[in-house]
Amino acid sequence: MEKMKMKKVESQTVKDKRLGLILMIPIVLVIFIIMGIPLIRAIYWSFTDKVVGSDPNFIGLKNYIGLFQDKVYWKSLRNTAIYTGGCILAKLLLGLLWAVLLNQDFKGKGFFRTTLLIPWALPGMVVAMTWRWMYDSTYGIINSLLLGSGLVDMPVAWLSSPKIVLYSAMLVNIWRGVPFFMFSILGVLQTLDKQVYEAATVDGAGIFKQFWYITLPSISPVLKVTTLLSTIWTFNDFENVWLVTGGGPLYASSVIATYTYDKAFIQNSLGQALSVATSVIPILIVMMLIFSYFNKKEQ
C-alpha cells in the first residue's frame, strides 16, 4: 500500500515536471528567437571582417588577436572591473545604510522615501546632462562649492583628468543606483517581526549583534538578487559613461560597452566591435557561476 502511494506520488512528480517543461517551451523559444539568434550571429560576426552593409568574410581569430594586443582593450577591461566593483560595493553599502535608517520611525519618513527615489526615477539622459553641468570646471556647482568653502584652490578637473574621470562617472552611477538597493532591502526589512528584535534586546544583544544575526540573514536573499542584477546592469552600463565622459579623455574612462560602441560606430568596424563584446562572455559566465555556487551553498 505504502509502495503504491509512493509510486503515485512519483508519477505525479514526473507529470508535474513534464508539464513544467511543456509550459516553458514557448518562452524558451521566444528568448531563443529574440536573443539566441542575434547572439549566435554576433559571435559568428566577431570572427569576420564585417562592416556595415557588407557580407562578413571569415577571418579566423584575427579580430581577437588584434584585440588582445590592443592596450585600449585592456584598459577598458580594467576600467570595467573598477567601475563595476566600485559601484556595486558603494551602492550596496549605501543602499543598506539608507534602508536601515529609513526603517526607523521618525517624522518626515515619507518625504525622505519619496525624495530618495528620484535619482532612480529620472531618465538616464537627464541625469548625465545634469551631472555634466555640475562637474563643469568653469561653471559647475561642485567646483563652485569646493572653491567657495576653501577646500580646493583650483577647480577640480572632474571630466578632464584621466586620474579622476572614471570615478566621476562612477559617482553618477552610484547616485542613480542606490535607491534600487535601498528600496529592495527596505521592502524586506519592513516584513521583519519587531518582536524578534525585542526578544534579542531582552537577551542582551546590542544593535550590531542584532544587525549581524537577525537583519543580515533575513535580507541576504534579496541582497544577492539585487547585487546580481545590478552587477549585470553596471557591467553593461553604456549610457551613463558615454553621456558623462564619452569614454575619454583618451579612453581614460572607457569601459567595455563604450569601447564596443567606439569600434562599431566611430571606427565603423562591426566585426571588431563584436569581438570586444563577445570577449567578455566568459567573464559573465564565471560571475554567474560564482553567484550560483554561493546560492546553492546557502540552500
Added chain:
Amino acid sequence: MKRKLLSVILAASMVAACLAGCGSDAGTQETAPAESEAPAEETGEEAEASGTESSGAKKLVFWDKAEYVDEYGSMMKAVVDKFAEEQGVEVDYVNVPSADMKQKLMAAIEAGNAPDLIVGDDTLVGQFASLNQLESVDDIMSEYDFTEAALKVGLLGDTQYMVPQAFTAPGMYIRADKWQEKGLDMPETWEELKEQAKIVNDPANGFYALGFAMGASGGGDAEGFCRTIILDWGGQTVDENGNVVVNSPETVEALTFIKSLYDEGLISPDAVTGDDMWNNQAYLAGTAGVICNAGSIIASMKNDDPDLLAKTQVIAYPAGPKGCYTLGGSNVFGIIASGKNVAEAKDFIRFYYNDMDNYEAMIEVMGAMWQPVINGMDDSEFWQDEMNKPWLESSQQCVKTYYPAPSDDRAMTCFSSQLCVKAVQEMLINGATPEEAAEILEKSFKEVYEAE
C-alpha cells in the same frame, strides 16, 4: 548540477547578447536615444516599412537632418508633399537629429530597412559612400549647374556619390564686447588670436578666451580645428597622391601651437572630453570667448539669446604662418543603394532642384548659414548684403576636410576616426611631446593608408 550549469550559461549568454547587441537589431536601437527629441512628423520606427505599400503605391522613405531653423523643416515638408502629390508616391519624411543619424542609419542598413534618401553632413554621409552603401549620382550631377566646389563634394574616386544641398562654411565667433573692452582689434592670425586671448582670458571668473573642443567621441569640429592648424602651419596629413606625410617639422610646430593653447589655460580643461555640442554650449553659456562653428549657432542665439548675438562678431578664420585654410562642410543628399526606391529617390532630388526659386528661398530662409551650390545665385540682393557676403566668400574658399588627400574611403576613415584629435590628446593627457605626437599621427595614418 548540469541543469544549473546550463541555466547559468544561458542566462550569461542572454546578458552577453544584450552587450553584443550592436550586431542585432534590438541593440542598435538602444544606441539611438534621441527619437523623442526629433521634431519629426513621423518616427523612425514608423518609417521602417519602406518599399511598396499593400495598396500598391510606392513609398519613399526620406530621412532629413533636423535643422535649427524651423522654417526649413516646413519648407522641405512642402516640397515633399508636392512631390508626393504630383508623382503619386507616398513619402515618409523623417527629421533625424544629426548626432543620431549615423547610428540610426547603420542599424537600419543592417536590419534591411534602410531609408531610400538621406540628407546629412558630407563627412557623415561620405562614410557610407566609403562603405559602398551609396548609389552613384553621376547622372544627377551632370544635369544641374553645380559650382566647381560643389562638384568636388561628393566625388569619391571618379564617381559622384552625394548631391550637395548647400555649403555650411564655418566661421569664427568672437565675443566682440570682451575684445572691445580691452581695446583689441579682430585677430588676423592665429598667433595674434593667442596673444589677445591671454589678455581677455579670465578663468577665475568663469570665462575662458577660447572654446575649442578636443574630445574624441565623434563629430568633426575638433578634428577640423586640428587639421586647419596643421595646414596653416604648412603641414599636411596626406598629400594629393595619397602618401602619408604628416610627420614633418611643420606639423610638429602646429601641434606645439595647439598644445600651448591648452597648457597656457586659454581653454577650459573640460575641452578634452568636449564633443561638437560642448563648444556651442560653452559659447551660449558665456564661458568661452571664441569658437569655430558653422552658422547653426546663430539660429540658436537668435531664438534664445539675442543679447549674446548682439555681442558676437563672426570673422573669417585667422591665418597661420604658411597659409589660411578653411575646412568647409556641406549638407548633401545621399541615396542608399540597398533602399527599395532608388529611382524615386533620384526623382525627388531632381524635383527639388527643378524649382530653383524654392531652392533660393530655402537657402535664404537659413540665413547665411547655408551657401548655394548652384551657379548664378551670388549676385542676388541677399548675398550682396554685407552681413551675408563673407559667408558666401568663405564657402567659395573652403577646402575639403581631408584636403589635400585624394577623395577615398581611407581619407574618410581617418577623418571620422579623429586621428589628429587623439594625437593632440596624447600631448594633453599623457604628456607626449609634439614630436612624439607627430610620430603617433604618422603611425595611425599609415595603419589606414597602408592596410592590406
